[in-house]
Amino acid sequence: MPEQRVIVVGGGLAGLASAMKLSELGVKVDLFSLTPVKRSHSVCAQGGINSCNDQTRQLGDDEWKHFDDTVYGGDFLNHQPPVKEMAFWAPKIIELMDRLGVPFNRTGEGFIDRRRFGGTLYKRTAFAGATTGQQLLYALDEQVRRQEAAGNIRKFEFWDFLGPIQDETGRCRGIVAQDMVSMEIKSFAADAVVVGTGGCGLVYGRSTMSVFCTGSAASRCFQAGAKYANGEFIQVHPTAIPGSDKLRLMSESARGEGGRVWVPRKPHDARMPKDIPAGERYYFLEERYPEYGNLVPRDIATREIFDICVNDGLSIDEERMSVYLDLTHIPKAELDRKLGGILEIYEKFQGVDPRIEPMRIFPAVHYSMGGLWADYQKSADGGLEMGAPQNHMTNIEGLYAIGECDYHYHGANRLGANSLLSCIFTGLFTGPSIVAYMANQVSGAGDVTEAMKSAAQKKQQERHDHLLSNNSGGDENPYLIHQELGDIMTRVATVVRRNDQLSEAIGKVDDLHKRSMNVSLADTGNWSNQNVIFAKSLQDMFPIAKCILKGALQRDECRGAHFKPDFQKPSLTAEDPGERRRQAEVWLDEFDKNNEKYLKSTVADWNDGSQSPDLTYEDVDTGSIKPRPRLYGLVGADIIEDVFAERTREEDAPATV
């Protein structure tokens, strides 16, 4: 058999895990990244990585509960077979990362320490200080370097992925990529291609994401015919530090370690926070959600913080919206040991010591739950079939999507500390599937013709040359168009969504898209020209932006991060028990009706003619855990739960003869 070669695009946790696993399976890997892989955006993940563990097991936890929390937190839009598989792999993944040298925090006895994260009542989260993503990434980076030294992996760093190469049957046979230093555009053949290129935060201008997270790689696959799913589900993280260049993440672990969110009860109270007595502080998350307190799922915390500032007018400052995230009651030594990394970030960028003074935070765009559509094969036990070639294959044969740029795991809302897990899991799990796919093919990398390669390359070269010629007289500034796009998207497609605004935004974004095709570059040279690379990624942000907007517009419901007040389910209002019960029955009828219509993945196909996505809807596999109402904080939740339980019992009862 000739040597097999897989191209992995993206050097974050998913891409590195994939490259490492594939080389162990005897496959040669070409790894492409916009940046030295050690600098990938995974380094920004702070809080930790989830799995059930020996300690939580003895409190009643198990893999199934982790699975359940994940799909409940995701409002049941997650595909259950992959989530189940991931939850069952989770403890093993943490053990592997431990063996690879990740310096997880330890208990006094030397076990891996855990903390609690949002959306669960168990302490599942393993962590390495407050830079867990960085530490996990470094461990994988080291293994990839080891494989590189052994000749199993070739790295192409500072290379921009421009698109897949497809043969006449549509099968993916390699990629076209551009050296960001020499600007050379080249074709690379492969037996299979894996895309693990992360999220699309830059579509929003500023977010918690790194500058590489433009979504352009996913968009280039999308425009080549890959489907893009659940684009409208964008996680807005409750706690970030506002900044003019970036909204820096303040990890959920700050709340996991006991951080409390509050605002002064008196609007815009000018006193220093420490001078405001407890009675005059409004711990709104704790008051409104007594069970979960500050650790409600992210979508809920975000909406509450937004609401308290925008609708209740209780922002700390009048002009700049923020609330307090307070750690000052926790001993300094403990803070340094468990949260040092993030506290340093706050201190460095804000000039205030959060150990002494509460932090000021506000929500920011953080994660894309949606991404490239990809297939899987369900196993008999409701998980995934190990080694099935279609696991994580997009609808383009031979093109795989993993990590943040796939769409299965996090449904309508991701739980904290599940993303690092899904990235590493998908990278490792897909190894045998890709190997099985390649074994079934009669032709491989060696059979890709020069004609196929040069045709794909030529198309990209033309696009590049056209941009360098300033589109024959274009006059638009790409950076200003990016700002405008970010402003629109942030205004209409984050915490609160309204149909009139979304419709209007679709028109505006379409105009901007056209204008972006007409940019004038200040740099028309052919040596490390960041201007042209940015212009291309900007143009490619639009198909993703349009998926987000159109998906949001057509989804007339509230689900996880997608919140439309016009379609919100009401709380129960009746005082009378009989009437209240009747209201609960109606509420649940509505819930069932809504699920019938909207408990579906949005699946987009790019329509080149109309330059917009065409949407269809796909059923979600909810075979293991029946969807139930997500009732955090709703008035009347108890009675709705009772009625729901009765109905479920009736359904499950054996039919009487």
Next chain:
Amino acid sequence: MIAFDASQKRPEFIKVRIRRQDGPGEKPYWELHQITYEPELNVISVLQRIASQATNSDGKKVAPVTWDCGCLEEVCGSCTMQINGRVRQSCSALVDRLLEDNEDELVLEPMSKFPVIRDLMVDRQRLFRALERVKAWVPVDSYYNLGPGERQLRDTQEQNYPLSQCMSCGCCVDACPQYKKIELKKEAGETDEAFEARKEAAYDESFVGPHAISQAMLFNNHPTGKALAGERLEALTGPGGIQACGNAQNCVAVCPKEIPLTTSIGRAGRAATMYKIKKFFDK
């Protein structure tokens, strides 16, 4: 934001002097830019504003300045450069602070120990090559599930974690007097592969740098990582190893993560001595 004195007078404009270079081997030149002052800028946002206005201070159209950046929160290590003469990350370089030290202008230059690719962007491949040289990894058997790693005392974790935060940004080597710039030119007729191999050979003979010594100590302190301790010490006692350190202690002073680099170097020196003695008697 809160700690800065808002009443303090701020200029209307900020002058930014940038040392530019169009490509490797080209002559560097200074260019002056001017942007409108805003509170709470960092050097990244200054460069972003310069990129979007695309003109210099004379209003002349110029190509945007090339520079490297990533996370913008000082964990990725991308955006290292010399700012007002000091090597550091540009994301965490806050303009209000810089103006306190020098109210006339900001001076941005590329790192001094790496070949310039263009403007403020340099080729730091040598940093990563050094990690390969000291085998900075844990030699696990496989990536299959083989149960947990060894239990580790909290003390060990607390010793290792700071070293593991090294983001290969290059500040330590840029400030190190023993770390000399290596800039090779591709020869006529030389293939890319041959040129790469020649560069790597040159890197491998030169000083490995404080960051790599520290990584060697990190892995020598790991229960499985120490299986390669001898090989790492072999690398550190070879050419460009620990003996090249002149003990200037600049590295530890400039490390943005405050990694105890000189402590690592001290440990490495002692371990290397022991290793050499042992090797001598084992002959």
